[in-house]
Amino acid sequence: MKTLVFIETDSGVAVGSSWEALGKALSLGGEVEALVIGHAVEAVAAEAGARGATKVYRIDDPSRALFDLELYTEDVKAVLAETNADALLASHTGNGRDLAAAVGFDLGVGVIADCLELKAEDGKLVGTRPIYSGNILVDVRVDGRPQIATLRPRAAAPAPVTGATAPIVDVAPAAAKARVQVQAVERAETGEISLTDASIIVSGGRGVAKDPDLGFKLIRELAQVLGAAVGASRAAVDAGFIPYKYQVGQTGKVVRPDLYIACGISGAVQHLAGMGSSKVIVAINKDAEAPIFSVANYGIVGDLFEIVPALTRAAKAKLNR
């Protein structure tokens, strides 16, 4: 089986979870090639080789600096035709999801979206994915060739850098004209860890209400010391304590960290839909009866305004930060 892995880039840098898709592709066995699209992506193309792709297709053009669904879809279809891969794999980021859907629909093949597991069986893919918001697991197979799947961020280990090199094949961008024009880009603050890629998340809920600014300041300080991303419950977002992009849950982001620290969050099912598959869950809540304690591995019953700073102090001392 030959698999083509889409390596997403942003400002000439690879989107981290793309390397997880590459790692998963390598674990399927067979030949693995990479497709890097972007602008000034020489280093990313070289890295794809160093991480195990045996051939790297590169489309490097100013018109590709930002992801454009229509242009990228034409690019991917052209490279698929050239390499004749049996499968296409991407990370299930917003862009990866959109690209897989467009290529799949155009080619009339199904997409196994948002997999946690993926294996190859007689040249076909079998994906395991959650449906009903994490409440049911199912195996998914699709008809058609190439087989297409997207992998949930943090569901696989990134392909390790081995120092190998691979031939880089430059491909001309497909001759399509962009219809969507980007007028302005507002980036996250530098150093801000993305929730979906985070291995540690510290989240705040309505429990910060008596002083929300202080509450989230304390949560950010703990996150900083732990190298964690900051998250929030919908109640905290709806109350205006923190912007929507931090919302974890049913109508926010689905996350999968190694460690999720819920501070002043009751643990409603809609919150669990977003973080229930975290490896270790810690609850800090003043109500010992809060439902979050029934899914948590560790907990402290107490006031987050006292516990969170104590944790920050302890972490600073223990982790030497």
Add this chain to the structure above:
Amino acid sequence: MRYLICIKQTPDTAELPKVKPEEAASGRLSVQLVVNPWDEHALEGGIRMMETYGGEASAITVGGEDAIERLRSALAMGCKDATLVKDTTADAWGVATLLAAAVRKMGNVTYVITGQMTVDGNSGTLPVALGRALGWPVLTGVARVVSADEKGITVERIVGQARHTVTAPAPAVLAVVKEIGEPRYPTFINIRKAARAEIPVWTPADLGVKVPVPVVHMSDFRKPPAREAKVVLFNGTPDEAAQALLDALLAEKVL
């Protein structure tokens, strides 16, 4: 301008944990069904566009007869009309094909508005497939509409951790997120209108299409392994409890 809002009937989120694997496999659910929560935001977004830029907001769903109740909810929120495309056999690409045929039959749709994903299927691939089927540009992650008319639209999109302001020519497909607006409550007048409204039912044959043969096959529906969580609580002063928790997390190797 006409804004066509795509909605799906999905389980009440509070009841999602009660869905049994065999129910998910057969599609015959015993839980309470409501409008997919992301689609309530799509309804709010589309109705606000109608109020701001003029024209009319319409709702549509592909589903069984029972989904008509969800279309009544859309009318109660303020949509001017609603249409059921009756089919329960299509997969994602099939639903996209049916919706595209309905859009063509309507002929006057300027913007199609969808939610970001369904809380049952969770794929989020339909808006893009629909855009491809129509040959229209697709904007996902739409958090705010800056301006819109018959010629084109400017929106703010959430793209990863960034926010992009983009323009696209009309007609276009927009998949919105919660930030687009909190769903309004139905008014008494609209509830009364909705209860009496005639809701047209279109079959695939009415649309002149055959339902595409499904290309996605699901098997072995099961519950995910239960969390073996028996919570360990740490007591003492805040500093003592924090110390003990940190030691436990270091031992778990998650720090």
